[in-house]
Amino acid sequence: MFKILQVVCLACCWWLGCPASIAVAQSDSDASPPERSAEEQIRIQLRQYVAAFNDRKFDQLADLLSPDLQYRDDSAGTQIDNAEAFLDRLKNAIANEPTLQLDAQSSGVFVENPTKAIVQGSTTLKAADVADEDSYFVLTMSKNVKTWKITSIVEQSPEATLQSAASEAIESLGWLVGTWQDSSPEELQSEIEFLPGRRFLRRTITDSSGQQMLGFEIVGYDPIANRVRSWTYLSDGTFGEGFWTGEENHWSLKMTQTLPDGRAASGTYVLRPENRDTMTVQLVSREIEGEPMPSSIEITMKRIATTPPNTNEPLPTAEAE
8 A cells, every 4th residue: 555665666767757668668558447446436335325314215224334333423422333223323313303314525535455444524414494413424444245334433523533534544554664675676675664653654765785865755644635645755856746545456656756857757656465575566657748658567575674563554455464
């Protein structure tokens, strides 16, 4: 989940600036069309939840909830520990206000791994002759076979919602903490660590000896964009930034950079974990000054130093154990 951690090999010349002669001449047009992302699936099911509530289709609501749903309202001190009791609460609210309608907006979907996602957003309950009631929420969703289920709902203040989203987004990348070496001829190393406060990750890129620093990257949660973001600075003068998106079995980092000579470059890194200590990365959809460039070769990264004892984050893929 973290494409930052591949300087897709210096063999490919510093991320997006590699010459076409070094990269594998593989056109993006050769790639198969992507399947619907986990984020798209989740957003569709959230819209289904709102529609089922407003149409009073409680059976459909139940299908979207995990039987052991955990609900907590931090402002009211209410807590419920199963879906049946939660549905009873909704039915009672509708019985008291028959015209009750729900409007919900999801402001962020953070896919931690193929079977877990965090969703944050806001809701407004509307009823005739009653003032609108606004609320902020954080959902945890889990995937069972092919369907995402809501496993927990927490209603809280806007400030608490923001803090929770930031923490969840960065902690989900904690499995990357450690030192990695790529399979390029240069055998570049990447040391990844949390900065104090655990709100940012820092990746330091060095040569094969680990002594000469070639660049670094900062990854953190951007509360304005409401997404995980990274900023990269390389010793040759290249700098750039990008946004992360979680998919079913990989993460993608859509990146833009300014090269040392002032040219604009862009591309998307695809990171695929294979197991706890191995992952691959490839740069696709490359452009320099708007000109399409070949995709890079796929680079393998292996962990050469283990994570600290207090780091036990799960892998971001079901296949990797």
